Amino acid sequence: MPIRLQDVLKHSSLTPADPVIRAAAAVAAQTQLRWIHSSEVLDIAPLLGGGELLLTGGQALVAATDKRRVGYIWELAERRVAALAIETGTGLPSIPSAMVAAAEAAGLPLIELRKVVPFVGVMEAINSLLVSETAGHLQQADGASHAMAVELAHGGSLDRILAVLADATGTEVVLTSNEGAPLASALPAEQAAEAEPALTANAEQDRARTISVDVSVRGIPSARLTLRALAGSDVNLARIAGNRSVDILALALLQRMPPGLKEMAGAALIRAVDSGTQNWRLQQLAPAAGIPLSARLVAIVVRSPGSRQLRTAVEQLLDRAGRHSASYADNAELLALAVLRPDTTREDRKDILAGLQALELPEGSVSAVGPVAAGIAAAPWSLTEARLTLELASGVGVNSKGTMQSGGVLDAEDFAVERLASHSLDDARRTDFVRQQLGAILVHDEQRHSALLETLRVWLDSGCNTAQAARELHLERQSMHQRLQRIFTLCGGDPRGTGRLAALHLATRLAAMQSTLPGRSLT
Template sequence: MSIRLEDALKHPTLAAADPIIRAGAKAAARAQLRWIHSSEIIDIAPLLAGGELLLTGGEALALASEERQVNYIHQLAERGVAAVAIETGDALPTLPSSMVSAAEAAGLPLIELRAVVPFVGVTQAINSMLVSDSVSHLRRAEEASHAMAVELAHGGGLDRILAVLAGISHAEVTLTSVSGATLASASPASANAADADDADASSLEPQEQGRPQEQGRLIHIDVPIRGILAAQLLLRVPADEDQNLARTAGNRSVDILALALLQRMSPGLKEVAAAALLRAVDSGSQAWRLQQLASAAGIPSTAPLVAIVIRSGMLQHLRGSVEHLLARAGQPSATYVDNAELLAVAVVAGDAPGESRHALLAGLRALSAPSDTRLAVGPLAAEISEAPWSLSEARLTLDLAHALGHSHTGTHGPRSPVIDCEEFAIERLAMGSLGADQRRNFVRQQLGALLDHDAQRNSRLVGTLATWLDSGCNTAQAARELHVERQSMHQRLQRIFELCDGDPRRTGRLAALHLATRLVRLD
């Protein structure tokens, strides 16, 4: 039987840290460990496989915003981590209440380590005990994988294949589509009658009714086909069974299940063409090739569209949400994951492309996404031949937003992960048309006096002017955004006007100054 979390907390190397469970006590009582891992990286969740006890010193969390701290808990819970233990001390005196509440709601055991212990010693001591279990799990998982392959070779359906997995893992097993529809299922009881043709999800119902959900653990395992998330394997493991064996056997069964799914629902021409289209758009293929692939992918070659670029540590999970949003809009679209990016093209309504694009932006902003997600929507492309341009502009927007630290994200605020490339139109034009020296010379010509004043007196007149111009010269709004009194704002503007040879609204220099304040951020 695997090592339980309670036993690990009592191990001398970890007990020295004076651990106390702050949240998820019920889950902690039945949690089993697959491995112990230590990391200070906040966005560590995508690198974990589930079942880990994660140790962290808390220094990075202490510097993170409350939103990132809560997202840290949510991502670890979604990943199936067994527990997270955070060391408190000078950097992080106490565990934030928001993290404790989030962990309790998610059922993730959250442990406070009230004394410093060497994490290396803890991981070495306890992981060495887990290794022998891992070897046994791998051997039994290989046996299950082989038996599932034999079942598949003899024409067995998904229910029969899952029955093999259910038999060895003693778990109730369900295979669902990306949208959540049940494709097949099996229970330990059905494993003893795997030759029954009518074994289906109904065999699960009595057990679900007889066993409260909190007494077991639900393990989620992605099942990709050709790099694309096609299904999800769910294993509900009773509290008294070996969760790590179920997880290992489930992971070993992924390839067999992918083959079975390919036989059942092989990707059609449309899906293959959609992936090929995005690859061609990304590589900037010739117009005739894009038109050919667009037609095969069900995308009108002359319809207006936009390109989307998404960067995140959990792209496969986001892909389903994005595809669902695009399908709900009723417009043809295609998506593709490559090189840590999710790429998409989406047709917009031809009678009102601008409104359709704004609606798409609003829908994307409403999606739930990990804290590390950054998404840019490219400019309107008149037809598929302009899709490479829209894609490259979206990608440039992401790079600019990163370089500028999201200092300019329009009316949606600096925290929005969804960026409209039109809010960076000036910066995109400058990067494509002006060299670095040309940009610096123009900025110096327009803002030289203000730049010198800021450098000599440690003031922020250039930033004040930029905010005022971005607000449409609305002094009251600029004062609110800068968190200053309106009288102070008027005084700053008066000094700016003196250094700029007058009120720019009366000199014809308004556009030039606005351009310069945008360019100064690039250099």
């Protein structure tokens, strides 16, 4: 019998915590658990597999901003975590309203534990029950996988193979291509004669009962398996059986739609570029992937919870913007190479940036486009610089005008100064240079809680365009002029038309770079 969230909240190990559901109560009534974890780390989502009840004492949430708290909720929801339970008390008197609203919107059951209980005891008690349940699920899943293999060996169609899985799990099963085109589907035998089951009134409940698994053929993501648990079916069984069936489905797809040489060579080329393989190997793989050895190309890095699903859309974008492309998705990172046309190199690269900005990416996604590489031998350099751009941004991006903004698509060329400084100057030298150029402004900001440094940076990034900088900072023009006069007084006069302008601009960019590094202080 499935172990549900509402049963766990009534368990003797957890009732002393006086739990109360603060968000997504309608979803909580049907939520089934796979495991219980406890963690105080806010970046825990990528380590979870879905179906967990996550316990936290809330210590990390006390110091976090509302934006980070909301991001924490959405990251857990994206990983299909079953529920989040937060212990409140002296440090965190109540769950912040922003988190409650986000959890309700995301359909993530949010539970307040109003009294302290030992999490270790709760996990030992509940997980022991879940282990027993999982053992039974594994036996059933192995039986289903064996039956699917027999069907495949006898030449069964994809529909017939999926029907075995549907009967074993009591789920509606659909196999689609990376482009979303249906390849096969099946319903349990007792449902097959009826009309297709309708979604429930609550879309979040349907989402919680839906399991999606990527199917890779020879390491290349080729299809997606989706199981939607119908009334009375076991979500955990569906999750385990779906994952156990991937190898059988990969074999079936390999017989019917094997990946081409070009696609396999492209994936191998990206892996070689990423691993720093010797140049002779790159020269061997590039022609097979359709990439000329002397081509001008750029590397793209996309970090996203849905990197595998984004692969097709990104490849289509790159093929439209240039001539050829190759990509490879691994965990939460998508790597790609795009060949640019010799006569329109800059235009093609701009089209790639614009196209990435237009893509609908999951919450928390960030990407970077590396500098143009002259030939396949320089591809590892472009990829390294794209990754360095993400590291330097540290959650802060640059738009086409050079203005800092959160997340999104980052252009490595907008970080040319920061990349050069990272390669050529150590932390101490960068800090010393910033203090020499901006020391008086830094002291003023520290003592008076002003924002002169940010004002100067935006003004310099805008090309010393006072009106544009005022708009970006949401200031009246008079207020902007007053700030600039104060800045000029502190830094020795108006820098326009002097050699100090470039030094000040460099210092403001380095100051922004230093401020994103943990433990760094400029004052």
